[in-house]
Amino acid sequence: MTATVWSNTKARIGVIILLVFVLVAIFAPLLTPYDPSATTFARSADASASHWLGTTAAGEDVLSQLIQGARISVFVGFVAGLLSTVVAVLIGLSWGYVRGWWADVINFFVNLFLVVPGLPLMIVIAAYLQNGGIGMIILVVVITGWAWGARVLRSQTQSLRGRDFVTAAVFSGERPFRIVFREILPNMTSLIVGNFFGAATSAILAEAGLEFLGLGDPSTVSWGTMLFWAQNSNALLTGQWSLLFAPGLCIALLATSLTLINFGVDGLSNPRLREGKSGR
Amino acid sequence: MTYALRKVGLLILTLWAAITLNFVLPRLMPGSPADAAVAKLSQNGPVTAATRKAIEIQLGVPNGNLIEQYGQYLKQVVTLHFGVSYTFYPQPVAELVGQALPYTLILVGLVTIIAFVCGTLLGVLAAWKRGTWLDSLPTLGGSFASAFPYFWTALLLLFFLGYVFKIFPTSGAYGVTNVPGFNGDFLGSAVNHAILPAITILITSLGGWILGMRNTMISTLGDDYVTFAEANGLKPRTVAIRYAARNAILPNLTSFGLALGGVVGGSVLVETVFGYPGIGYLLLKAVTNQDYPLMQALFLMITVSVLLANFLVDILYGVLDPRTRK
Numbered sequence: 001m002t003a004t005v006w007s008n009t010k011a012r013i014g015v016i017i018l019l020v021f022v023l024v025a026i027f028a029p030l031l032t033p034y035d036p037s038a039t040t041f042a043r044s045a046d047a048s049a050s051h052w053l054g055t056t057a058a059g060e061d062v063l064s065q066l067i068q069g070a071r072i073s074v075f076v077g078f079v080a081g082l083l084s085t086v087v088a089v090l091i092g093l094s095w096g097y098v099r100g101w102w103a104d105v106i107n108f109f110v111n112l113f114l115v116v117p118g119l120p121l122m123i124v125i126a127a128y129l130q131n132g133g134i135g136m137i138i139l140v141v142v143i144t145g146w147a148w149g150a151r152v153l154r155s156q157t158q159s160l161r162g163r164d165f166v167t168a169a170v171f172s173g174e175r176p177f178r179i180v181f182r183e184i185l186p187n188m189t190s191l192i193v194g195n196f197f198g199a200a201t202s203a204i205l206a207e208a209g210l211e212f213l214g215l216g217d218p219s220t221v222s223w224g225t226m227l228f229w230a231q232n233s234n235a236l237l238t239g240q241w242s243l244l245f246a247p248g249l250c251i252a253l254l255a256t257s258l259t260l261i262n263f264g265v266d267g268l269s270n271p272r273l274r275e276g277k278s279g280r
Numbered sequence: 281m282t283y284a285l286r287k288v289g290l291l292i293l294t295l296w297a298a299i300t301l302n303f304v305l306p307r308l309m310p311g312s313p314a315d316a317a318v319a320k321l322s323q324n325g326p327v328t329a330a331t332r333k334a335i336e337i338q339l340g341v342p343n344g345n346l347i348e349q350y351g352q353y354l355k356q357v358v359t360l361h362f363g364v365s366y367t368f369y370p371q372p373v374a375e376l377v378g379q380a381l382p383y384t385l386i387l388v389g390l391v392t393i394i395a396f397v398c399g400t401l402l403g404v405l406a407a408w409k410r411g412t413w414l415d416s417l418p419t420l421g422g423s424f425a426s427a428f429p430y431f432w433t434a435l436l437l438l439f440f441l442g443y444v445f446k447i448f449p450t451s452g453a454y455g456v457t458n459v460p461g462f463n464g465d466f467l468g469s470a471v472n473h474a475i476l477p478a479i480t481i482l483i484t485s486l487g488g489w490i491l492g493m494r495n496t497m498i499s500t501l502g503d504d505y506v507t508f509a510e511a512n513g514l515k516p517r518t519v520a521i522r523y524a525a526r527n528a529i530l531p532n533l534t535s536f537g538l539a540l541g542g543v544v545g546g547s548v549l550v551e552t553v554f555g556y557p558g559i560g561y562l563l564l565k566a567v568t569n570q571d572y573p574l575m576q577a578l579f580l581m582i583t584v585s586v587l588l589a590n591f592l593v594d595i596l597y598g599v600l601d602p603r604t605r606k
Contacts, residue, residue, distance in 0.1 A: 117540075120544070260423070
């Protein structure tokens with residue numbers, strides 16, 4: 001499995017980028033040249049030898065904030081991606097296994113969460129919860145993000161449900177819970193892994209978006225809040241392009257790395273998507 | 281016919297659920313939004329007892345009768361009486377929404393359709409020319425661009441094309457001297473102001489369509505009937521468009537309906553960056569000012585329009601694919 005993913009060039013690039021970000025996030029306190037929250041430097045300074053990316057309008061070192069910000073994005077992506085995947089697995093697999101009116105009821109709720117636009121729902125919930133921190137952001141991301149995965153996993157469960165090994169398990173008297181999570185689940189590992197990376201990508205983008213809109217805790221140092229302060233302190237007018245460019249590029253790179261990994265993961269479940277000289 | 285009827289039934293049920301969600305949300309949250317709202321409103325002048333009651337109906341008071349409140353809320357929704365905005369007091373919410381709606385509808389609607397058509401065509405091309413640069417360029421470029429956060433693409437375009445090179449205006453939907461109406465000056469100015477937001481949405485949403493279409497198309501190209509059509513000596517173009525693409529587009533159409541929610545959400549960010557006076561910009565203003573009536577109405581508006589768009593796509597799907605009508 002790991003070898004298949006690694007053999008895909010795109011996925012390999014993705015893994016390397018992701019690894020760099022994870023390492024930066026872990027060792028952030030050692031890597032930051034200054035305290036990311038210190039406001040003691042010259043304000044809105046351009047890039048210089050002592051401040052490689054310049055300083056913010058409040059007098060903070062941009063590079064230190066950028067390194068510190070990796071922690072929030074990696075953390076939110078990992079935790080929110082994991083939680084959405086857990087919810088998607090629990091609901092999607094049970095939904096694919098049960099029959100009758102229960103399936104219709106779940107169908108209705110999943111479809112409801114699929115069509116209700118995610119970001120506006122997040123914005124509204126965030127507005128009611130008033131300046132929650134990272135915890136609130138993870139919560140709204142999970143609430144709005146599980147439905148897609150549940151639907152994908154459900155159709156795979158439905159197709160596996162008709163296979164002989166499931167029938168055999170039913171006849172040998174296994175309980176439904178065990179059949180779903182011990183017999184069927186291991187057969188869709190690649191889908192679940194793919195779902196995790198997909199959910200983590202949208203979690204990272206959603207977190208940055210909410211914080212950019214000023215709906216997170218504006219005192220946290222993250223890429224989203226950096227862009228929020230950049231726009232509110234008119235970095236566009238003062239022409240501090242590094243302040244605008246760097247956080248966004250990091251978000252884009254991190255999100256891209258996860259998408260690239262998914263190219264390799266897609267190849268696990270659908271050999272037609274594997275790279276190489278197969279087929280056309 | 282039964283297919284359409286079932287879809288209509290489902291639409292009504294989903295609409296009801298969305299409207300109810302909008303009712304339940306403020307009541308699930310800690311604290312009383314009504315008190316905060318009244319405090320906010322009283323800054324603009326004295327609050328009459330009737331206004332206070334209207335706010336309480338909309339947002340819920342801790343010891344009110346829930347069923348009665350729900351009934352009144354439904355009546356408000358059906359008659360489109362969403363009350364008075366706190367931020368733009370004393371303008372009614374319905375009027376504000378009506379002013380903002382055309383901008384978002386035209387911008388997001390047009391750009392989404394353009395992105396879908398272009399993305400699907402590029403996806404067909406990428407799958408057909410698999411392994412060449414016509415495949416790798418749109419696939420890699422598309423997946424990188426769709427990882428761009430909407431607001432960052434918007435900020436970069438605004439910075440370079442708006443501030444540095446001064447090609448496009450930096451905010452608003454039309455020039456300060458223009459009067460909205462059907463005249464050349466206004467329309468020209470409106471188009472000029474819409475270009476940057478439109479490019480942003482196009483860049484960030486195009487990749488998804490390319491990838492989705494490419495992947496389903498690759499699966500379809502491996503199917504027996506495609507091999508058979510090729511073996512029959514049909515022209516490659518005929519095989520690609522009339523046989524493979526025609527079938528591959530169906531799953532992509534379903535995701536069109538679903539992805540619309542994402543585009544609408546992204547347009548909230550885009551409108552905020554460009555100060556474009558549509559629904560999303562208004563929503564953010566409502567949120568930052570704790571203008572709950574406006575916020576509720578806007579959220580309802582957004583949800584209902586996405587639901588309706590999905591309904592239309594479902595009906596279209598039924599027309600295109602006879603198998604679903606059973």
